[in-house]
Amino acid sequence: MPHSRFSGSVSTPKVDVAIDMGNPFLNLTVDGFLKIGTVAAARVATEEAYHMIKKGNISSHNFEHTLKKMCKEGAYWGTVAGLYVGMEYGAERVRGTSDWKNAMIGGAVTGALISAVTNNGRDKIVTDAIAGGAIATAAEFINYLT
Template identity: 85%
Template sequence: MPRSRFSGSLNSPKVDVAIDMGNPILNLTVDGFLKIGTVAATRAVAEDAYHCLKKGSISSHNFEHTLKKMCKEGAYWGTVAGVYVGMEYGMERIRGTRDWKNAMIGGAVTGALVSAACNSNRDKIVIDAITGGAIATAAEFINYLT
């Protein structure tokens, strides 16, 4: 029986925006904000486009709602990413080494800061710090595997 095999590679497009703020930590923070903020805004558009297609109509109210949602989601997730990237780089500079511990500390501090900005429940802040550290560490380990 004849067999066929598909072989090849798929490369995603690479977009780099270089903004020089005069400081490496600011450069990385702004870069993280822009990249993740764009992803979050795109997700918001895709989600709302799906809902409009499902309903079969679009109105100016829906369009305005989508624009507001894009800005809100982009700013929120961009800020979280910027804080995380800045914290991770700061840990690298303070510790003088680049390893998974920087991601863990950066994720924990970011989780705590974002949680503290949203609520005042100390237990929730601690849990969010643990979650942020765990997610960042897992992402770093997965990055090492690929």
């Protein structure tokens, strides 16, 4: 009986852009901003293209609206990511060790700062700090598993 086997591996392409700001903290922060900001902008572009095609209404007004939304979402999520990466790196430098606790600290500080900037009350800032720390810690643990 003939026997066949398929063997191979699939990997995701990696695109890396090196930006040297002269400081590792700034390098990581800008890198996080650009990567996540690009992902957020691409998500908006994809969603908006889907909605335009579904409605069958592609106009310059819709295109302009999409570009504005891409910039807004990209800047927002890029800022959150840059802030998180910077806070995690800062925690690592202050603590002198690289472990999951840096992700927790970075997430908590980022959640609290983003919440405070949006003029939330004290209780909301605390819950956002807890959520940020929990999400970052969970992501770090999942990253260890893979």
